[in-house]
Amino acid sequence: MPSAFPPALERLIKNLSRLPGIGEKTATRLALHILRWPKELAGELADSINVLHDRIRLCSSCFTFSEQNPCPVCADPKRDTSTICVVEEPGDLLAMEKTGVFRGVYHVLHGVISPMDGIGPEQLKINELLARIDPASKNEIKEIIIATSSTAAGEATAAYLSELLRQSGVTASRIACGIPVGMDLKYADRMTLQRAIEARTSCSNLE
Amino acid sequence: MPSAFPPALERLIKNLSRLPGIGEKTATRLALHILRWPKELAGELADSINVLHDRIRLCSSCFTFSEQNPCPVCADPKRDTSTICVVEEPGDLLAMEKTGVFRGVYHVLHGVISPMDGIGPEQLKINELLARIDPASKNEIKEIIIATSSTAAGEATAAYLSELLRQSGVTASRIACGIPVGMDLKYADRMTLQRAIEARTSCSNLE
Numbered sequence: 001m002p003s004a005f006p007p008a009l010e011r012l013i014k015n016l017s018r019l020p021g022i023g024e025k026t027a028t029r030l031a032l033h034i035l036r037w038p039k040e041l042a043g044e045l046a047d048s049i050n051v052l053h054d055r056i057r058l059c060s061s062c063f064t065f066s067e068q069n070p071c072p073v074c075a076d077p078k079r080d081t082s083t084i085c086v087v088e089e090p091g092d093l094l095a096m097e098k099t100g101v102f103r104g105v106y107h108v109l110h111g112v113i114s115p116m117d118g119i120g121p122e123q124l125k126i127n128e129l130l131a132r133i134d135p136a137s138k139n140e141i142k143e144i145i146i147a148t149s150s151t152a153a154g155e156a157t158a159a160y161l162s163e164l165l166r167q168s169g170v171t172a173s174r175i176a177c178g179i180p181v182g183m184d185l186k187y188a189d190r191m192t193l194q195r196a197i198e199a200r201t202s203c204s205n206l207e
Numbered sequence: 208m209p210s211a212f213p214p215a216l217e218r219l220i221k222n223l224s225r226l227p228g229i230g231e232k233t234a235t236r237l238a239l240h241i242l243r244w245p246k247e248l249a250g251e252l253a254d255s256i257n258v259l260h261d262r263i264r265l266c267s268s269c270f271t272f273s274e275q276n277p278c279p280v281c282a283d284p285k286r287d288t289s290t291i292c293v294v295e296e297p298g299d300l301l302a303m304e305k306t307g308v309f310r311g312v313y314h315v316l317h318g319v320i321s322p323m324d325g326i327g328p329e330q331l332k333i334n335e336l337l338a339r340i341d342p343a344s345k346n347e348i349k350e351i352i353i354a355t356s357s358t359a360a361g362e363a364t365a366a367y368l369s370e371l372l373r374q375s376g377v378t379a380s381r382i383a384c385g386i387p388v389g390m391d392l393k394y395a396d397r398m399t400l401q402r403a404i405e406a407r408t409s410c411s412n413l414e
Binding site: 005006007008009011012015016018019020021022026028029030031032033034037039041042043044045046047048049050051052055065066067068071074089091094110141197 | 212213214215216218219222223225226228229233234235237238239240241242244246248249250251252253254255256257258259260272273274275278279296297298301396408
């Protein structure tokens, strides 16, 4: 039986299937859609993938993805460089920046400690974080906010980091865990409720 | 506030968001994943998108996507050219070919009649189908199997086609509609059950 799809289409489907969460059926749907696009639009998508690796580097200070070095956040003189928010991925930095509430700088770990996946502290940008807080670096660091995810691996990484930072004598904090704003209590899972109770704050703080 | 993502990344996210079913969050996840790929893999994806429009044409006989004209199915001397299966999209042809049960040839409509979307019969490859069955074309057509989807628009298109074909004196049939194989009856929807009852076959056929 001859293959029903032409080789150029099969090739694109195979390449799209390599993306996370894209199975063969979705890849087929996307490839057929791209084929229906005007040629210019497909060319624009291809070009934007092509230039990505050439344009984007890691910021040598916070290790986020950036076209400039240092990145726009690290280069901004209005940011408070004495407070470092430690996140797992550049995407977390974006989520934080979109809120506009944090005026310090970041440090991107590029992952979490996960022995099952063979990822130990040495695979992450942890030594680079220790270099940033080293007194010899002349960076005056007041606080490190550990903002890894509230997953098992994120919590383990946070615990590991807080112990390291304690030894270094730097003030470390962990972002709060509790009921998301707007969530009905009855839909919260057991672990979240337990954490919300444990981390309760005095009502006098609300006044 | 400076944009947290570099322009090259924002551009790829915007382009990926144009794909069906891909929102901004998914596009961001995919773009960050492509950035973590080896450069060669990203280049391969970009190249496969780039060559797509240059390589792929419509078969001048059945109008499926193909790199050759006629397409491999139409060019195959072992296929029965007297039976034409009419499908909506090249993807439907692929699904049919994967089963290997149909040995005739195809005709791809490239859509269904949908007045709400401004798609009438003249936007589809219906005149081309009529040209194929025209006695003057010397194609000896025994049967047209209408295999459009069992959606409202698919059924309307099938009804329109069967009336056209009746006027032309060509034998037309419609693929069967009923309970999918392996499906528990109690999970079938009302319309499917109704169609399955209406299209029941005599048990003597099962012997």
